[in-house]
Amino acid sequence: MKKMIAADELAKLWIRLAEKSTLFLPVQDGPTVLYQPWKDGAQVELEAFNSAISPKDIFLPREETYLHYHCSGQSLELAAVEDDRAVTAFGIHPCDLKAIEMLDRVFMEQEPADSLYQKRREKTTVVALSCTKPDPFCFCGIFDVDPLDAPGADVMAHLVDGYMHLEARTEKGKALLEEAGDLLENSTIDKIEREIKTTDFGLDIKGLPEDLKSRFDDPAWDELYKSCLSCGVCTYVCPTCYCFDVEDYGHDAEGERFRCWDSCMFGHFTQMAGGHNPRPSRKERVRQRFMHKLQYYPEVYNEIACVGCGRCLRSCPVNLDIVQAIKALGGEKVEHR
Amino acid sequence: MSIANPLMPQMATILDITAETPDVKTLRVSGKDGLPFEFMPGQCAMLSVLPVGEAIFSITSSPTCRDCLEFSIKNVGKVSSYLHSLAPGQQIGIRGPYGNGFPVDQIKGKDLLFIGGGIGLAPLRSLIGYCFANRDDYGQIDIVYGARSPADMIRKSEVKETWAEQPNTNVHLTVDAEFPDWKGHIGFVPNYVTELAFTPANKVAITCGPPIMIKFVLQALDKLGFAPEQVITTLEMRMKCGVGKCGRCNLGSVYVCKDGPVFSLAELNELPGEY
Numbered sequence: 001m002k003k004m005i006a007a008d009e010l011a012k013l014w015i016r017l018a019e020k021s022t023l024f025l026p027v028q029d030g031p032t033v034l035y036q037p038w039k040d041g042a043q044v045e046l047e048a049f050n051s052a053i054s055p056k057d058i059f060l061p062r063e064e065t066y067l068h069y070h071c072s073g074q075s076l077e078l079a080a081v082e083d084d085r086a087v088t089a090f091g092i093h094p095c096d097l098k099a100i101e102m103l104d105r106v107f108m109e110q111e112p113a114d115s116l117y118q119k120r121r122e123k124t125t126v127v128a129l130s131c132t133k134p135d136p137f138c139f140c141g142i143f144d145v146d147p148l149d150a151p152g153a154d155v156m157a158h159l160v161d162g163y164m165h166l167e168a169r170t171e172k173g174k175a176l177l178e179e180a181g182d183l184l185e186n187s188t189i190d191k192i193e194r195e196i197k198t199t200d201f202g203l204d205i206k207g208l209p210e211d212l213k214s215r216f217d218d219p220a221w222d223e224l225y226k227s228c229l230s231c232g233v234c235t236y237v238c239p240t241c242y243c244f245d246v247e248d249y250g251h252d253a254e255g256e257r258f259r260c261w262d263s264c265m266f267g268h269f270t271q272m273a274g275g276h277n278p279r280p281s282r283k284e285r286v287r288q289r290f291m292h293k294l295q296y297y298p299e300v301y302n303e304i305a306c307v308g309c310g311r312c313l314r315s316c317p318v319n320l321d322i323v324q325a326i327k328a329l330g331g332e333k334v335e336h337r
Numbered sequence: 338m339s340i341a342n343p344l345m346p347q348m349a350t351i352l353d354i355t356a357e358t359p360d361v362k363t364l365r366v367s368g369k370d371g372l373p374f375e376f377m378p379g380q381c382a383m384l385s386v387l388p389v390g391e392a393i394f395s396i397t398s399s400p401t402c403r404d405c406l407e408f409s410i411k412n413v414g415k416v417s418s419y420l421h422s423l424a425p426g427q428q429i430g431i432r433g434p435y436g437n438g439f440p441v442d443q444i445k446g447k448d449l450l451f452i453g454g455g456i457g458l459a460p461l462r463s464l465i466g467y468c469f470a471n472r473d474d475y476g477q478i479d480i481v482y483g484a485r486s487p488a489d490m491i492r493k494s495e496v497k498e499t500w501a502e503q504p505n506t507n508v509h510l511t512v513d514a515e516f517p518d519w520k521g522h523i524g525f526v527p528n529y530v531t532e533l534a535f536t537p538a539n540k541v542a543i544t545c546g547p548p549i550m551i552k553f554v555l556q557a558l559d560k561l562g563f564a565p566e567q568v569i570t571t572l573e574m575r576m577k578c579g580v581g582k583c584g585r586c587n588l589g590s591v592y593v594c595k596d597g598p599v600f601s602l603a604e605l606n607e608l609p610g611e612y
Contacts, residue, residue, distance in 0.1 A: 066342060066344060066345065067345060067346075069387040069388070071387065074424070074426045074427045074428060075428050076348065076387065076428040076429065076430065078345070078346060078348065078430060080342060080345055106582055107582060110581055110582070112341075112343040112580055113340055113343075114343065114344075114580070114582060115340045115341060115342040115343065116342060116344075118340060119340075216609045242582070242584070243583060243584030243585075244577070244578070244582070244583050244584070245577055245583070246344065246390075246391060246577045246578065246583070247390065248387050248388035248389065248390055248391075249388065250387070250388040251388065252388070255387065255388045257385075257387065257388075257391075259344070262577075262583070262584070264584055264587075269575075269584075269585060270574065270575050270585055270586075271575065272414075272573070272574070272575045273392070273413040273414025273415070273416075273417060273575075274411075274413045274414070276548065278574060278611045278612050279611060284611060288587070288611075291589075291609075292587065295589075295590075296587065296589055296590045297590075299589070299590040300590050
C-alpha cells in the first residue's frame, strides 16, 4: 500500500494519529531537535539532521516506574505499574531504527524478555523516514545502513517535492494508513532516487571485532582514555547504549521503584558494596564502552553496535568519540594512517 | 501475549534471622507456600527492601531443603545492613533464581575439594548440602574452610559437627592468626591447601572467598597440578537486573548474572580479567 500527503497537510495526519496513540516525532526544542510527544503547535523538524538524543527513549524511557509499594508494620504490598498506551514513532531515520533492532536482540530475543520494552515495541507503529540532508558527522555507510530505506519499518516514508510518500510494509503500517485513509491519496512514485553523501572518516572496520578479541591489554587503551571526563554524554546520546539502573523512591510507608538510564562511564556503575570496583578508573570504563560496541556485542550478534549516527562526534566535549577510538585501534584505511 | 516483568519481585517472609559472626547473619526466607521458586546450587536471588533497594545474594541453602531459602549475608552495604536490622515476620521482595549454578551433573563421580574463605563459604554450602543429600553420586569430599578468626567462621557447628561426620568426608579448618581458644590449624587458606597436598586425579576443586584468597588458591592448585578445567569458582559483581541486560556485570561477551556466576578457570581464562 503506497499513499502520499502534501507536506503542508502533515499536521492533519499528526492530529489524526495523536487521537489514538501517543505520537512521537522530531520536534525543535530550543537549540536541539528531540523526539517528543506531539502537541498542537509543535515545531516538527523532519528534515533536520539527527536528533540530539536518539529515539531509543520511546522504547527504553529515561526513567520508568514499574512498581508501587505500600508498607505497614511488617507487611509489604507490591503493585505492578503497566504502560499499555499505543504509540506511533514518526520520522525515525534508518540508522536509528537499525539501532533499535540492535536493542531488540538484547531486550526481546535474549531470555528472559524484558516485558517493559517488549510491550512498548509491540504497541508502537514505526514510521521511518529516509534521509534528505545528512549531517557532516553521519557515517552510516560503513555500517551497512541505507539512508533511503529502513527494512524494519512499519511504514517507510520519503519526502519528495513537497509530498510525503508513505509505503505500508506491515499489517500495523497498513492499519495506520487506513486509519488516515481520507487524508491520503495514492502515491505517484514507485522508487525513490536520491543521492545521499556521507563520509567514512577513512575508517576500515573489516575484521576489527575479531582483531580486538586478543587486544584487551593493548597499549592503545593506556592512551585513549586520558581525555575522558567521565561525563557520560556519549552513552546518553548513543542509540545502541542501553545500560540502566534500578532505584527506589519514596518513604517507609509508600513509594515506587523505577529504572532509568545509567552509564558505564560512571565510576559507581560497577562499585560494589564492600569497596571493590572491577572497573576502577577511566581506562577500564572507556575500554568497556568501546569493547562492548566493537567486540563483545559483535561476538554475540555478528554486528558492530554502532550505526554511524554521529551523535557521539557531535556531543563529546573532548572528541573521544567512536571514530577516534576505531582509529586508535587501527581501524583505518591504509592510505589514511 | 502477556509476558511477566522479570524485574517484578514476588512477596516473601523472613522466618528467622541468626547471627553467625559479628557481621554476618543468616536469613531464612519463604515464599507464600514454601520455596518461592525452584533453583540449583550456586544460583542467586535478588532481595528487595523498599525503599532501600535491591541486591543480589547467593542462595546458601541446598535445593534439597524444601521449606525455605537461606541467605548468609555480610553487613557491607545499604541493602545488607538494612536486612540485618529486620526482625522475623518481615515481608520482603524476592526474585530469581539467577545464574547458571554449579555443574552438578558434570562433577558426578568425581572427588570434590571445596575451598572457602570467610563469607565465601555461603555459595559453596548450597552445593555441599546438595552433594551430601545425593552422597552416592560423588566421591571423597574435602572441605577446606578458613577465616580471619574463629569468630568470623560462618555455620560453625554445621561445619564442625554435621559435615565432618558425613561418610568419606574430611573437614580442614584454619584461621589466619593465633587465637587463645583456637587449637586448630593456623595459616592462610592457600598455604593450607598446599600443605594438605591434594592430588588432582579425578578431582574437581570448587573455591569461593575474597578475591585475594581466590588469586592465591588458584596459584596453589596450579602448583598441585590441577588443570584449569578442574577448577571452578563463582564470581561476585554488582548487579541490578539479574537478567543480563543492565550492563554492570558484563565481562566480555558474557553477563555474570546470567552466564555465570559459576565459571571454570578454563572459561575465566578466556574472559577479560575485570572482576
